[in-house]
Amino acid sequence: MTPAFAPRTADASDAIPVHLLDEGDIEARIAGWRESGQANLADWAEATKFTGKAGQVQVVRAATGQPLAVLAGHGTPATRRRGRFATAGIAAGLPAGTYRLECDLDGPALEEAALGWLLSAYRFDRYKSMPPAEALLLAPDGVDAKRLEILAAAEFLTRDLVNTPASDLGPDALEAALRDLAEAHGAGVSVTAGDQLLTDNFPLIHTVGRAAAQAPRLLDMRWGSEGPTLTLVGKGVCFDTGGLNIKPGTSMGLMKKDMGGAANVMGLASAIMALKLPLRLRVLIPAVENAIDGSAFRPGDILPSRKGLTVEVNNTDAEGRLVLADALALACEEPPEMLISMATLTGAARVAVGPDLAPFYTDDDDLARELSEAGGRMADPVWRLPFWDPYEALIEPETADLDNAPSGGFAGSITAALFLRRFVGEGQRYCHFDIFAWRPTGKPGLPKGGLGQGPRALLHTIERVLLA
Structure with a gap:
């Protein structure tokens, strides 16, 4: 589906007005309606x-039942801080x-109100027919x-990508999805598999993905010929069993979202290209499935990396940082002016925030x-966590350069981020996102399931930092 505002006609007054009303402001609005000859709105409100409470909606109807107007509660500044996209509800x-x-x-x-209305139209209907959204909004002036x-x-x-199960979105299909995106915007894709x-x-x-039925691969998309350089690296583990350190069933159930x-x-790349931002974009996605067969990598293995650093495997379920490491090392061989990685990397990040x-x-x-x-402006909340240098020692085992899963369990998100930073060039402007990419419960505009976390904030920041 393609989210869109209603086509604007010559006379926008034909559209049904939605009066977005703050709690505590109703008495003044009722008086104003009576003075302006809109007694029907005042009578209906009374x-x-x-009250204008957040989420309250009343459709004002004619005697025939035809909707004439909508009274919609916008709550208070305090209630609005507790949620996003009130208009979606x-x-x-x-x-x-x-x-x-x-x-x-x-x-x-x-902007948030208008975007929230658009997001209310989302349906994941690949496997089950769902009624389309039929309440269309004219784009506000x-x-x-x-x-x-x-x-x-x-x-x-x-x-859509996150919600699709691994049976239909393995490394092959993820590659096809990137090729479709590239074709839509005139980008080029190369694949090493x-x-x-x-x-x-x-x-x-290769090591992480070699046990799977579909071959592991590195997807490399390039777009744009002029302007500053931006490289995006995304973890594409299409399903994560945990490998030989196999996850329990309760933890494995959501692992279709590990990409x-x-x-x-x-999603961020699609917005950059659709907006035709004047920059040179590169997207790197290591696409694998962390599966189990006789060739699966083992706890205790010591692995080489593209950068030359060796990695001791203490948990095969800490595989995301391994595939990202090779991709980050490649990214820094042509150092971009900004490097961003995004990954559903650690449960520790979920515990923290x-x-x-x-x-x-x-x-x-x-x-x-x-x-x-930007997170506040774009209704895309983000939170900075520290690259805490004193924890560097935690990722340095005795027998190799790096440990992929330090014992103890403390600061798991930080140590994973520090691990990735070892594969980034000195002085490189770099930002890593450790996201969840999932809504465990639904809210207006934010249904249960796959979720974008950070792209709108990043887009605004890229425009201000790289393109100012």
Whole structure:
């Protein structure tokens, strides 16, 4: 599906007005309606005891039952800080029709309201038919409608990829999805797969994926010929059994989403290309399945890497950092002006910040500040965690250069980020996101399932930092 605003007709007054009303402001609005000859709105608000509480919706109807207007609660500043995309909940409960917002919002708040309405249209209907969203919104004056449609489409792409089970989205299908994205925007794709990974010096990617039915591979997409350079690296573990350190069933059930880093990177790339940003983009995705057969790698193995560092395997379920390591090393052989990695890397990050926040790591304070501000502006919450240098010793075993899973269990997200940083060039502007890419429970505009975490904040930051 392609998220879009309703086509704007010559007379927008034909659209049904949605009055977005703050809690505590109703008495003044009722008085204003009576003074302006809209007694029907005032009567309806009083009869239904409408308060403007967040999530409250009343459809004002004519005697024939035809909807004339909508009263929609926008809550208070305090309740709005506790959630996003209030308009998505409004849209979900409305009858079919074309609507327009009547509100006092502007700037980022108006953009969030319009984007939330678009996101309410998401349906994952590949395996089960679902009714389409029929409450269409006219793009409010003061927003860049095309840009918001592109952002929503990028989010839909990410969600669809994450929601698709591994039976239909293994390394083969992930490669096909990237090729489709590239073809849509005139990008080029090269692939290194199977034993060619060993020939071309990607030993960690090969080792992690060699036990699976579908060959491991490194996907490499390039787009753009002018401007600053940006490289995105996304973890594409299409399913993660845990390898020989096999996960229990309760932990394995969601592992179709272990390619959520790749899905988020692809969503971000789709927005960059659709917006035709003046930069040179590279996307690297190590696409593998961490499976089990006689060739599976083992705890205690010491593995070579593209960068020359050796890695002792203390847990085969810490495989994501291994495939990312080779991809990051490749990325830094042509050092980009900005390097970003995204991965569903650690459960420790979920314990630290829960499922809503996207934690990120960077040594660049200016970049961190821009990202934090962008997260708030773009309704895409992020949170900085530290590259804590004193923990470097935790990833240094006695028998190899690096340990992929330090014992003890403390600071698991930080030690994983430090591990990745070892494969990044000195002085490289780098940011790593340790995301969940999943909603365990649904909310308006944020249904249960696959989720984009960080791409909108990153897009805004890229424009401000690389393209200012």
